[in-house]
Amino acid sequence: LRHKIMLGVILLVFVPVIVMATITYSIFSDVIENQTEDFYATSLLETDRKMQYALNEITGVSDLSITQPVVQQFLKRSYMKDMRHGDGDGDRQLSTELNNLLLSHPKITSLSLYNQRELVYSTGSVSSVSFDKLKAQPWFSRVTALKGRPLWLGPFEHTALEGEQLVHVRTVKDYYTLEDIGTLVLTVKTDAIEHIFWEAGTLDE
Numbered sequence: 001l002r003h004k005i006m007l008g009v010i011l012l013v014f015v016p017v018i019v020m021a022t023i024t025y026s027i028f029s030d031v032i033e034n035q036t037e038d039f040y041a042t043s044l045l046e047t048d049r050k051m052q053y054a055l056n057e058i059t060g061v062s063d064l065s066i067t068q069p070v071v072q073q074f075l076k077r078s079y080m081k082d083m084r085h086g087d088g089d090g091d092r093q094l095s096t097e098l099n100n101l102l103l104s105h106p107k108i109t110s111l112s113l114y115n116q117r118e119l120v121y122s123t124g125s126v127s128s129v130s131f132d133k134l135k136a137q138p139w140f141s142r143v144t145a146l147k148g149r150p151l152w153l154g155p156f157e158h159t160a161l162e163g164e165q166l167v168h169v170r171t172v173k174d175y176y177t178l179e180d181i182g183t184l185v186l187t188v189k190t191d192a193i194e195h196i197f198w199e200a201g202t203l204d205e
Contacts (some may be wrong), residue, residue, distance in 0.1 A: 020073065032155045054193050056184065058168055059150050060103050065182060066172045070097040075114065075172055075182035099123065112185040113172075120182070129160045134183065142184065143169050155190060164190050 002125050073094060098121065102111045108175055112122040114131045122129075134140060137158060153167040161167065166188040174181045 007134045016109055053153060060189055065101050067175055068101060070094055072175055074113050074121050076119060108186050109189060110187045114183040133160045143171055148173050166190055
């Protein structure tokens, strides 16, 4: 009789409790998993949106600049000349206009312009990178394939440059004929996107 009572208690009490606990755990586990997935998916989308906004700000400056006469003039010249030490009021005026056009943005640290053969203007850390070195970069073919759209490189992807910086590279086309006339390279401070990753990293704290 005692064994029958124990068996009845097990069947009527413990088994239902265990089954109920298992079902409850499974349900809540699925709910928490789905909520976690939704949270991180939303966070990733928001991070991506903020990154696109930050990078598009620089791209917008670049879009406007490459159509300006000063950029077009530099790239259509048939000779190489270091404008940083150029002589003549005309050259100095063009240099000033170019710097004001691009380097006035607080996130842009340097710029370099190449025609189809050589470096024609540069400032900052990109000044020592020749056109041959630029073409030798493993990502340069992607710049050409983008047909004028910008390519963004992370820190150290441009192996000819030193330091942690973002790099914005694009082909420049003739304003009237749309023929390729050169390449624009901008270096950008990494803090343009660092705060975005910092915010993303603190979401689950």
